[in-house]
Amino acid sequence: MWFKNLIIYRFTQPFDISAEELAEKLAEHPFKPCGSQEISRTGFVSPIGEQGDLVHAAGGYTMVCSKKQQRVLPAAAVNEAVEDKVKAIEADEGRKVGRKEQQQIKEELVITMLPKAFTRSSRLYAYFAPKEGHLIVNSSSVTAAEELLVNLREALGSLPVVPAASKSIPQQVMTNWLKHQETDSDFVLGQECELRDPGEDGGIIRCKNQDLSAENIINHLQEGMLVSKLAIISSAGIECIVDENLTVKRLKFGDMIQEKADAEEPDTAAQQFDVDFTIMTLELANFIRSLYALFGGEDTNYAI
Incomplete structure (x- = not known):
């Protein structure tokens, strides 16, 4: 697994969690597929494959992998369904459907459409480098990297890191x-x-x-x-x-x-x-x- 991007974080205090302890904590937050009414769900999986350990350790470094599954519900499809529903109501009942009611219709349609929506999955890899005091995320998106940090904090209880910075601008x-x-x-x-x-x-x-x-x-x-x-x-x-x-x-x-x-x-x-x-x-x-x-x-x- 060769990283293609690097977002580097610096630990503000020593990271002394062993690979075994890290695996135990991540095992309490495993990936599970989205429920029928869930937009997305995230959890940890093996960096190597479905049958591997949740943590891969070598040479003092430990790699982890977060998997995210999202239901793909295109806005255009939802809006089209809302428009059809509004037209049907106006034709059947001879009245104008207001914005508040349209919003309610939209929310009801999303609930109906979600279980049938396709799902899309992605994985995000990172590794702990305690000797250097770094956590390195394989992402070009700060938003995605920060989401991984949130998941790690939830699993570990705390994760004292900040974006690494240089002395010069x-x-x-x-x-x-x-x-x-x-x-x-x-x-x-x-x-x-x-x-x-x-x-x-x-x-x-x-x-x-x-x-x-x-x-x-x-x-x-x-x-x-x-x-x-x-x-x-x-x-x-x-x-x-x-x-x-x-x-x-x-x-x-x-x-x-x-x-x-x-x-x-x-x-x-x-x-x-x-x-x-x-x-x-x-x-x-x-x-x-x-x-x-x-x-x-x-x-x-x-x-x-």
């Missing part, structure tokens, strides 16, 4: 990199960026598969635009897009890293998962450390 640092065409010996610039005008009604310029040293891009920076997203490549071969909140998106592990996993030749899918997880967490530990170093180091003043 990411936008200013990335803008300076692009202006001077340099980052750090551990990273080089990629071929993608997003520039934003800091003004209230400022514009946005997106560059993809572009030479970021081009004169027109530098001119925009000289005129006051700031870099809000930037493609970078680590010396280890990890490519990604970093944004102004230090969310890592479109993460790609290079061939050298993939070859490490392929060289193990495990016998089962579970063993392959373990190999991938072990290599990924070690590579990401180094990557995250180097990434925050680029931004002046991680701000841990709030940590206890």
